[in-house]
Amino acid sequence: MHKSLLVTAGVIGLAFLMTTAVWSADQHDSAVDLGRSATDEEIRAWDIDVAPDGQGLPPGHGTVAQGAQIYAMRCAGCHGPTGREGPQNVLVGGHKSLQTVKPLKTIGSYWPYATTVYDYLRRAMPANAPQSLTPNELYALVAWLLYQNGIIAENVELDHDSLPRVEMPNRNGFRLDPRPDVR
Amino acid sequence: MSRNTGDEKKTSNHVPRSALPTRRQFLTSGVSLLAMSASSTLFGAQDEETRAPIDPMRVPGLSPRPYGERSRFERQTRLVAGTFSTTPLQDLQGIMTPSALHFERHHNGVPTIDPTRHRLLIHGLIDRPMVFTVEELMRFPSTSRLAFLECSGNSRDGWGEAQDVTVQALHGLTSTSEWTGVKLSTLLDKVQKQRDATWMLAEGGDAAGLARSVPLTDDVLNNAIVCYGQNGEALRPEQGYPLRLLLPGFEGNINVKWLRRLKLGSAPFMTRWETATYTDLMPDGTAYQFSLVMDAKSVITKPSGQQQLQPGFYEIQGLAWSGRGRITSVEVTSDAGRTWQEARLQEPVLPTCHTRFRLPWRWDGRETIIQSRCTDETGYRQPTRDALINVRGVRSIYHYNAIQSWKIQRNGFVSNIYA
Numbered sequence: 001m002h003k004s005l006l007v008t009a010g011v012i013g014l015a016f017l018m019t020t021a022v023w024s025a026d027q028h029d030s031a032v033d034l035g036r037s038a039t040d041e042e043i044r045a046w047d048i049d050v051a052p053d054g055q056g057l058p059p060g061h062g063t064v065a066q067g068a069q070i071y072a073m074r075c076a077g078c079h080g081p082t083g084r085e086g087p088q089n090v091l092v093g094g095h096k097s098l099q100t101v102k103p104l105k106t107i108g109s110y111w112p113y114a115t116t117v118y119d120y121l122r123r124a125m126p127a128n129a130p131q132s133l134t135p136n137e138l139y140a141l142v143a144w145l146l147y148q149n150g151i152i153a154e155n156v157e158l159d160h161d162s163l164p165r166v167e168m169p170n171r172n173g174f175r176l177d178p179r180p181d182v183r
Numbered sequence: 184m185s186r187n188t189g190d191e192k193k194t195s196n197h198v199p200r201s202a203l204p205t206r207r208q209f210l211t212s213g214v215s216l217l218a219m220s221a222s223s224t225l226f227g228a229q230d231e232e233t234r235a236p237i238d239p240m241r242v243p244g245l246s247p248r249p250y251g252e253r254s255r256f257e258r259q260t261r262l263v264a265g266t267f268s269t270t271p272l273q274d275l276q277g278i279m280t281p282s283a284l285h286f287e288r289h290h291n292g293v294p295t296i297d298p299t300r301h302r303l304l305i306h307g308l309i310d311r312p313m314v315f316t317v318e319e320l321m322r323f324p325s326t327s328r329l330a331f332l333e334c335s336g337n338s339r340d341g342w343g344e345a346q347d348v349t350v351q352a353l354h355g356l357t358s359t360s361e362w363t364g365v366k367l368s369t370l371l372d373k374v375q376k377q378r379d380a381t382w383m384l385a386e387g388g389d390a391a392g393l394a395r396s397v398p399l400t401d402d403v404l405n406n407a408i409v410c411y412g413q414n415g416e417a418l419r420p421e422q423g424y425p426l427r428l429l430l431p432g433f434e435g436n437i438n439v440k441w442l443r444r445l446k447l448g449s450a451p452f453m454t455r456w457e458t459a460t461y462t463d464l465m466p467d468g469t470a471y472q473f474s475l476v477m478d479a480k481s482v483i484t485k486p487s488g489q490q491q492l493q494p495g496f497y498e499i500q501g502l503a504w505s506g507r508g509r510i511t512s513v514e515v516t517s518d519a520g521r522t523w524q525e526a527r528l529q530e531p532v533l534p535t536c537h538t539r540f541r542l543p544w545r546w547d548g549r550e551t552i553i554q555s556r557c558t559d560e561t562g563y564r565q566p567t568r569d570a571l572i573n574v575r576g577v578r579s580i581y582h583y584n585a586i587q588s589w590k591i592q593r594n595g596f597v598s599n600i601y602a
Contacts, residue, residue, distance in 0.1 A: 034319040035373065038304055038312040046304050046444055049384055049394060052453050099468035103578055110470075111459050120455040123392030127291055130390050174462060177474035179582075182566045182574045 048131075050119040054164030057118065060135030061159035064152075067144025070137050074126045083148050088127070092148045098173065108149025112174060114166035117142045139163070259284065262351055266290065267334070268421075269355025272484045272502060277529075278329075278537045280358035282414045287421035288334050288356065290391035290456075294441055298417075298425040301388065303409070307447035310375035317425045321411055323365040328408070328431070329536045331504045333357035333477050335434035335461055335581040341568065342577045347598050350487035354480075354587070357504065359537040360422075362429045363412030368404045370445075380447035384454075385428050388443035395437040396451035397430065398473070406431050409442065431535040432506030433475045434581070436461050466576035477506035479565050480584040481513050481540070481557035492595040494548035499526070502537045505559035509533070512558045513540040519552035519602060526555065534560075550593045552602050556586050568601055 050056040072081070079085075083092035094104030103109075107117055121138055124130050133141070143158045152158075152166060235256075236242040261268035267288040270280055280286075287293070298317045306312040337356035340346045346353065376399075386394040397403060408429040411418060418424040423440030430438055436456060451457065451473070463471040481503035486492055499517070503510045509532060514523040526540035540555065558564045568585035588602040 032323055032369075032373065034322055035313045035315040038306060038314045042304065042314065043306050043312060047306070047446070048392065049386070049446065049452055049454070051448070051450070098464060099466070101578075103464055103468075105459065105464070107459075111455075113453050113458065116453055116455055116458055120459075123394070124291065124390070124455075127390075130291065130392065173468065174458070174470050174472040177471045177476075179471070179474060179476070179478060180563055182571050 057160035062140025067140035308380035364410035367407035463579035479505035
């Protein structure tokens with residue numbers, strides 16, 4: 001009798017402890033045992049972004065001449081033979097147009113980092129077959145686009161080392177959001 | 184609304200197919216039989232798509248159905264244009280936007296994602312890189328809140344010549360939903376975010392691989408949600424099924440849809456969308472970057488562009504919202520700005536949500552201009568178009584939030600003007 005009372009009390013106590021454990025799990029959500037560790041292989045397969053310092057650029061290289069060929073085959077249909085004609089976004093030109101009444105924002109006139117061109121083409125272009133280009137093709141396309149915009153010379157070969165060092169004309173054209181700016 | 188087919192015409196003179204009993208029901212149900220025989224006299228000869236019994240009390244109604252649809256008499260739709268569609272603000276009631284009418288915008292189509300195969304990867308400056316299934320995320324302690332989402336390109340026509348169109352066409356890239364999911368901070372605790380992780384890349388699993396850098400400020404850490412729910416059910420595909428990021432008050436684009444990856448870092452990642460695209464070009468040729476918060480805006484939705492008024496009573500109604508918190512006041516003028524009256528804010532009035540305002544009004548048949556201007560809890564007041572353009576010029580594309588003016592002509596027609 002006495003013993004069973006003690007057991008009962010113990011059970012109640014345990015139940016109380018378990019309840020508080022559940023409650024604290026709610027407050028400290030890291031106690032939730034959901035999800036699993038990511039493998040290095042998984043991360044490598046998905047980690048496609050390229051930072052302005054070049055982090056994330058894969059090994060590879062490409063020339064302006066190679067880029068011209070790939071561009072004609074894979075891009076010109078949507079962006080025009082020289083990147084100026086459309087019908088989709090104009091990719092070339094607009095130099096010194098940002099202060100005019102008709103600003104033309106292109107890779108050459110507006111984009112602050114050459115690495116962003118690589119990042120964007122790698123994830124999104126060509127729009128009808130995204131993520132189908134090899135690293136060498138991507139370096140070549142970036143080289144051709146930068147050459148067309150008068151940013152690099154025709155004989156430059158781009159790779160993971162030289163691409164982040166390309167200086168873009170509008171590198172300092174941005175400032176942190178100052179809003180609210182209108183009184 | 185699908186049109187009736189010839190087949191349906193054959194089966195019945197008046198009753199639409201959905202209202203017809205199956206052959207079996209027909210054979211076993213005397214009531215249906217009665218309805219059928221009575222149909223020719225009980226149904227009016229109306230437009231085929233809106234046929235209804237003359238007296239619904241004398242015809243049995245429809246059976247329960249597994250997934251509901253609105254009445255066939257309701258025709259409000261999104262306005263679809265290229266890569267976006269707009270919410271019919273003029274037709275909404277209250278503050279919620281039905282999921283089916285939530286605006287959409289995407290950068291290479293709406294992906295079709297099998298939720299059982301979808302994964303969220305979190306890596307970078309954290310101690311434990313982890314992968315989560317959607318089902319696992321749904322087992323985490325959940326959180327839910329209402330919030331508006333607005334494309335920063337909403338109202339962008341305002342920078343140019345006044346377009347004579349509806350409020351939906353001008354301002355319909357904004358909607359309010361209830362969003363349900365896991366707090367971002369819960370997940371970042373779980374993966375043990377490192378102290379120097381001040382930025383986070385959020386990447387979508389769509390054909391644009393859309394990616395944005397999110398500053399990990401206290402505000403973001405307190406309020407961001409990794410969502411799987413919208414208005415009581417799963418996210419709609421257009422809103423990011425099966426997972427999206429919600430950053431209440433921030434421009435639509437950074438609320439990354441079809442979320443598949445979060446990477447923590449110590450600097451912004453400078454994706455195309457935060458450099459080439461969603462930056463605001465100023466008259467001096469420089470551009471605002473990371474202009475994330477949506478400033479307060481209000482717009483009168485009734486009456487609004489392209490509507491036709493008769494002299495008499497109207498309740499002026501509209502919506503106001505601010506990325507910086509609650510709307511505290513909306514003033515309305517119905518005499519082209521000579522006098523302003525405080526509108527009534529209709530409950531619920533919630534932070535970073537559409538807020539409905541109302542003001543009774545009688546149109547006397549004279550030409551006039553109506554406008555609204557809102558103030559939010561930070562004291563910020565919606566600017567005039569002149570004040571906005573004075574600072575930002577007319578070429579910044581995004582974040583247009585000036586006072587909207589509707590002109591009511593003597594013939595009762597309402598049109599968009601700058602006043």
